[in-house]
Amino acid sequence: MPTIVSVDDSTVPGEGSSRLLLLVSSDNKHIVVEEDIMSRSRFISKQVEGFEATSQRHAILLPFSSFVLNKVIEYCSHYRGYYLLEDDPDAAPPGRSPVREWDQEFLDVDRNMLLRIIKAAHYLEIKSLVGSCARAIADMIRGKTTEEMREILGVENDFTPEEEHSPSSKCTG
């Protein structure tokens, strides 16, 4: 299970101390967000470093919709100021951490949305969110029959009848 470790309030950067980033979604929505919030994304962090080298600020274009992007921002905002073990393996102090129940509710969305979020999290290199989505998707299909899994994942049976009955692709429900 994912682990979180909270840091003292004193080490959380104060409101307004963070610079603003402009994120542009695939449906051309412009979203302004504090850099601190998005620092969990290694992709964004690397982009920002690139800006600093050229002392220019750019918009960051992202290949997914504002609907998905807002969801990711919501996630990052929720964990702002937290060390998540998967994202900060070096920074996180050792010790037991609470299970992230919040993630379960946050990811209580339909399959398509879940796939879009995991894809966006993968693109943005947010390991903790990828992990939570992967577990959520696995939970959706756990213990289901082949037919139910097809339904949930939206895949079609493209086996030939022979293949379907061969031992190497034998289905167990």
Next chain:
Amino acid sequence: MPPEHPKIRIPDELWVKIISSLPPRDCRTLRGTCRTFNDVFTERAFSQLVCTSTASSLNGVCQCLESDLSEYVAEIQYRHWSATQHSIQDRARTPDVQSIFQSRKTIGAWFKRMASSFHATRKLQSLIFIFDPNLQSVPSLYEDRLALQNLTIKLLATFSSRLNLQNLSLVNILPIGGDELVVPAFLGVLAGLRYLTISMHLFDTSDGGHFHQTILPVILRHSVLLTSLTLTSTHDVGSEPGISLHDATLPELLSLELGHILFDERTGVEEFILRHSGSLQRLKLENCRSTRPAPSADLAQEPEQARSWVEIYRHLSGALGKLDELIVIEDGIRPMNVNGPARIFRYSIWDANVRQWVVSGGDRREVEEDSVALKEFQAMIMLKQSGL
């Protein structure tokens, strides 16, 4: 909102992540849903199995090996490999080897069941055992671990003879059980290996003498096909007790990693490296120091025994210059040695990729000589990197 059943493609590696949180039974079902899952993900997801010594993990891996999924398995990693989860009730008893083997029945039986399925795998080439390093100082934990280690090696020798085993890693093994490594069946396994890692769990620097002087040479003599050898240890070895690399020659060795193996003249480490300079492409030395016990509280005595980087450099520079990759890591003097009885001489605090050399030990004269040798060496590396 999204339309009905659109095809949302996500990268295969994400599917592998999803599959990895599913039990084997659900994975099999998933394989049956469509061709993509069957063809791509099964192979990716099951090429590497990770097993820990908990009942659920052992059961999962056994099920996988006994099913048709076994044909995809190329590597099995045994992590935190330990007998203790199954033996809490036995720990109060006075351990003798026989009773430990009785109490090991559970995990021993699991592993035997698993190993007896090895022959059904077509691709299994790599076995990695990472024994649980957590032994504290409880005697029964130590005995448990030793018994499991011996059992593991014994079963390995029995059941992997029919495998085309190429890679074997034994991490955190206790030196005292080393004799199990030189039984004929196990030497047969060694003969086919291309990659071998032996990482010793020692309790102090006086531990492991028998292994390093007697067993290791036998192992190396039989591992004639090795292209990659890693020898590491939790404590410095090579001075007292020694390590014997004098006779070993591995004609195809491309990569050598040593950790906490001292460059003492008695070890033959330098000669070993020089002997392989024709084939070696990669050399990694981690905390390989030169050390000697201080004869008295007066550390200024007997400086002639110290081996400086200058000396090592002269000896090795020709061979090192041919390497494609050279990594040298020095953690610095560990706190336990700063005021302790042993004096550590830092002779090789460099790294082909790190330009800066920080000195935190050794006497001044030696350090100055070392820094000159280091500069020469760095210049050579830079020349090599610039392709001249």
